[in-house]
Amino acid sequence: MKFYVREYKKEEYENWDKFIAEKSINGTFLQMRKFLSYHPEERFMDASKMIYDEKNNLAAVCPACMIIDNGRKIFFSHKGSTYGGILFDKKNYTVEKVLEIIRTLERQLIEDGFQELWLKITPTLFSQEADDLLKYCLCHEKYDEYKELNLYVDLQNCKEDMISNLAQGKRTNVHNCEKRGLILKKLERYAEIMEFHEILKETLSKYGLSPIHTVDELWDFKINRLTRECDFYGIYDNTKMIAGSMMFYFLSAGTAHTQYLCARHEYDTLSPMTYMYYCMMKEAKLRGFRKISWGITTEHLGLEINSGLTKSKEAFGSTYANNGIFHKFLY
Numbered sequence: 001m002k003f004y005v006r007e008y009k010k011e012e013y014e015n016w017d018k019f020i021a022e023k024s025i026n027g028t029f030l031q032m033r034k035f036l037s038y039h040p041e042e043r044f045m046d047a048s049k050m051i052y053d054e055k056n057n058l059a060a061v062c063p064a065c066m067i068i069d070n071g072r073k074i075f076f077s078h079k080g081s082t083y084g085g086i087l088f089d090k091k092n093y094t095v096e097k098v099l100e101i102i103r104t105l106e107r108q109l110i111e112d113g114f115q116e117l118w119l120k121i122t123p124t125l126f127s128q129e130a131d132d133l134l135k136y137c138l139c140h141e142k143y144d145e146y147k148e149l150n151l152y153v154d155l156q157n158c159k160e161d162m163i164s165n166l167a168q169g170k171r172t173n174v175h176n177c178e179k180r181g182l183i184l185k186k187l188e189r190y191a192e193i194m195e196f197h198e199i200l201k202e203t204l205s206k207y208g209l210s211p212i213h214t215v216d217e218l219w220d221f222k223i224n225r226l227t228r229e230c231d232f233y234g235i236y237d238n239t240k241m242i243a244g245s246m247m248f249y250f251l252s253a254g255t256a257h258t259q260y261l262c263a264r265h266e267y268d269t270l271s272p273m274t275y276m277y278y279c280m281m282k283e284a285k286l287r288g289f290r291k292i293s294w295g296i297t298t299e300h301l302g303l304e305i306n307s308g309l310t311k312s313k314e315a316f317g318s319t320y321a322n323n324g325i326f327h328k329f330l331y
Contacts (some may be wrong), residue, residue, distance in 0.1 A: 001052060001054065001096070001097055001099060002053070002100075003051050003052065003053055003054070003059060003100055004051070004052055004054075004104065005049050005050070005051050005052075005104060005105060005108040006049070006050045006051075006052065007047075007048070007049065007312035008046065008048035008049065008050055008061075008063075008214065010119040011122065012050065013033045013037075015058065016032070016033050016048075016050070017032045017033050017034055018062060019058050019061060019087075019089070020032050020061070021056075023090070024061075024087040024088060024089060025088055025089070025090050025093055025128045025129035026085070026087055026121070026127040026131065026134070027061075027087040027089060027122070028083070028120040028122060028126050028127075028250055028253075029226060029229045029250075030082055030083055031054060031061075031063045031078070031081060031082045031083065031084060031085075031087060031122070032249075034225050035081065035225060036038040036063060036078070036080050038217055038225060040269060041081045043080070044065035044079055044080050044192055045062070045065055045066040045067075046060070046064075046065055046066075047064045047065055047075055048062060048063045048064050048078075049061065049062045049064065049105060050062075050107065051081055051086075051101055051104060051105060053092070054288040055165050056220075058089070058160045058209065059088070059097075059101065060086050060087060060088045060089065060092060060101050061086075061087050062084070062085070062086045062087070062105060062119075063070060063078045063080075063081065063084045063087075064076060064077040064078050064084060065077075065078055065079050065080060065081070066114075067300060072115045072116065073113050073114050073115050073118065073304055074114065074115065074116050074118065075109050075114040075116070075117040075118070076117070076118045077118065077119050077120060078120070079211045081277075082120070083121065083122045083123070083126070084119065084120050084121075085119045085120060085121035085122055085134075086101065086102070086105065086119065086121070086134070087122070088101070088147050090129075090132075090210050091107060092284070092313060093129065093133065094133075095133065095137065098133060099137050099141070100251060102137055102138065102141055103141070106141075106292075106328075107222075109325065109330060110330050110331060113212070114119055114328045114330060115329065115330055116324070116326070116327065116328060116330055116331060117242060117328055117330065118137070118325065118327050119325070119327075120135060120323075120324075120325050120327045121135070121138075121323075121324050121325075121326065123150060123321060123322070123323045123324070123326075124294050124321065125150065125152060125250075125253065125291060125321050126250040126253050126255055126257070126293075127249075127328035128215075128252050128253060131324065135324055135326075138201055139278055140328045141326060141328070142328065143326040144326065144327045144328065145324060145325070145326055145327045146303070146324075146325040146326075146327070147299040147302045147322040147323070147324060147325075148296045148298045148301070148302040148319045148322065148323040148325065149296060149297055149298045149302060149305065149310070149320060149321075149322065149323075150233060150293060150294075150295060150296050150297075150320070150322065150323050151293075151294045151295075151296075151297055151313040151314065151318040151319070151320060151321075152255070152292060152293040152294060152318060152320075153165070153288060153291065153292050153294075153316060153317055153318050153319070154290070154319055154320060155218055155281070155284060155285045155290055155291055155292060156290050156313075157304070157321050158281075158285065158317065161308055162278065162281055162282050162285065163278065163296075165281075165316065165317035165318075166278065166315060166316055166317060167314075167316075168313065170274050170277075170278070170315045170316060173270075173271040173274035173275065174274060174275055176270060176271070176279050177235075177270060177271070177272060177274070177275035178275075180237065180270060181237075181238075182229060182235050182236065182237055182242075182272060182275055183235070183236050184233060184234075184235060184236075184279045184283070185233065185234050185235075185236055185330075186231060186232070187231075187234050187244070188231060189220035190215075190219055192216050192232070192241070193218050193219050193222065193232055193233065194239050195234075195244075196218075196232055196241065196244035196246075196262070197211060197214075197215045199241065199242075199243065199244050199262045199263065199264055200244065200260055202262070202264065202265060203263060203265075204262075206265070211260075213275055214317075218232070225235045226248075228249070228251065229248060229249050229250075229251070230246060230247060230248050230249065230259075231246075231247045231249070232244065232245070232246050232247070233245045233247065233276070233279070233280070233283070235272045235276050235279070236324065237247035237267070237272075237292050242261075242263060242264045242267045242270075242272045242274070243261075243262065243263035243264070243267070243275070243276045244260070244261075244262050244264075245258055245260060245261050245276050245280055246258075246259045247259065247261040247280065247284075249289070252286075254289055254290040254291065255289060255290065255291045255292070256275075256280070256283075256284040256287070256289040256291070256292045256293070257293040257294055257295065258280055258292070258293065258294055258295060259295075261273060261276055261277070263276070273314040277294075277316055278316075280292060281316065293321075294313045294316070294318060296323060297309045297310040298312060301325055302323075302325070
């Protein structure tokens, strides 16, 4: 089977998203144009590719941007999303075809002057199909592999009494929050999203960080771009929001994911963040999700472990998955 590559063009918006939604086995809304296009055009130099078979059928896509670093031209999939990678049609997900698609993409990138590439592939947690074949083929083609550690809870194997899955310290935190009368509420209004964003800024500022998304971008996700794929929640002490969460839903994979978790610093002794984790576990289970992902607990391409964060997430009865990042020098 022969393949060839075309540059993504704006007029392919609908074809791209339709391919990911209806045909790809490892594509998610995070790689769709309805999500990626929230970025202003000037933020990234788009370099996305569409790979076709010899019958002109779309076989795979690769969302990406171009980066110039110390004069080197780098193909990065993708800086504008948590994941990028190569997204395959089921009928093209065989050893022979995956290898040929990778080689075809590389030849085109070399022709385009790219000197290296990075692929942050979709984790199995969020895919319809396990990523073992893709990982093998990339290693076969001499890619360097980096692994980030992602913690999640297997809700199908949780005890029915959800709190019994937590470590003793976390159970005490939850009981204290329940005694205080804290309540969970879904956030529906712009003013609520704004308040959530303020708490998020406060939480991230402790680490010298700022939110990736603005309030308007979060609101746009909720009411336009990701109406089925995201929700916002708040923990309230009477009428005051003291903690919040943004949830992503990978519907075809049956996985909920906590994209953001935050709490007001003045309530640290009560630990409303613990209560939010617990409430999100219950909410995900109630909605029929099989897993809830807490995200990664590693830094610098997985080479450094955030021990405190890892131990905290382990205390919710979590287990482990790897997120794969692959790198190769083309010449």
